[in-house]
Amino acid sequence: MFKDNKRSIQAETLIGQGTSMEGTMISEASIRIEGEYRGDIECKANVIIGECGVARSNISAKEIVVAGKVIGDVATSGRLTITSSGSVQGSIQACGLHIQDGGMFSGACHMEQQQRQAAAKSAPPDDKGQKAKDSSKDKTRQAG
Numbered sequence: 001m002f003k004d005n006k007r008s009i010q011a012e013t014l015i016g017q018g019t020s021m022e023g024t025m026i027s028e029a030s031i032r033i034e035g036e037y038r039g040d041i042e043c044k045a046n047v048i049i050g051e052c053g054v055a056r057s058n059i060s061a062k063e064i065v066v067a068g069k070v071i072g073d074v075a076t077s078g079r080l081t082i083t084s085s086g087s088v089q090g091s092i093q094a095c096g097l098h099i100q101d102g103g104m105f106s107g108a109c110h111m112e113q114q115q116r117q118a119a120a121k122s123a124p125p126d127d128k129g130q131k132a133k134d135s136s137k138d139k140t141r142q143a144g
Helices: 115-122 127-143
Strands: 013-015 020-022 025-027 031-033 036-038 041-043 046-049 054-056 059-061 063-066 069-071 074-076 079-082 087-089 092-094 096-099 104-106 109-111
Touching: 041 046, 046 059, 059 063, 063 074, 074 079, 079 087, 079 092, 092 096
Parallel strands: 013 031, 020 036, 025 041, 031 046, 036 054, 041 059, 046 063, 054 069, 059 074, 063 079, 069 087, 074 092, 079 096, 087 104, 092 109
Antiparallel strands: none
C-alpha cells in the first residue's frame, strides 16, 4: 500500500533494513528509515519511516510519513501521514493528519494551522483591500 502513495517522497539519507543506529540526527535533507533508529531526529525536510522501519524517537520535520513504527513524539509543520501498516505511539503536533484504514495511533494530538495561514488571518486589512471591499458593496447597493 505504501508504494501506491501518490505523495511519495524521495529521501537523500537512508538507514537501510538490518541497520541499527543510535544518537541525535540533524538533517537538512530528507530521511528514510527502513532499519531501527533510537534518538531524536530534527529534519528541515521530510522523514519517512518505511514498512520495516522502527524509530524510538522524538521526530521533528516538515512532513512525516509513517509506514512502520514510531515510539515517541512527532511534530511536523506540514502533514503527518500514517499508512495502513503504520503505527505511532506518542504525542502528535501537526497542521495536517491523515491516517489510512489500518493505521494505528495511540497518544495525544494537537492540530494547528500552518503559520502562514495564521499570520494572514491575523494581519490587519490594508487600506486598498478595505476600499475595494467597500466599493464592491456600493456597486451592489446601486444595482439593487
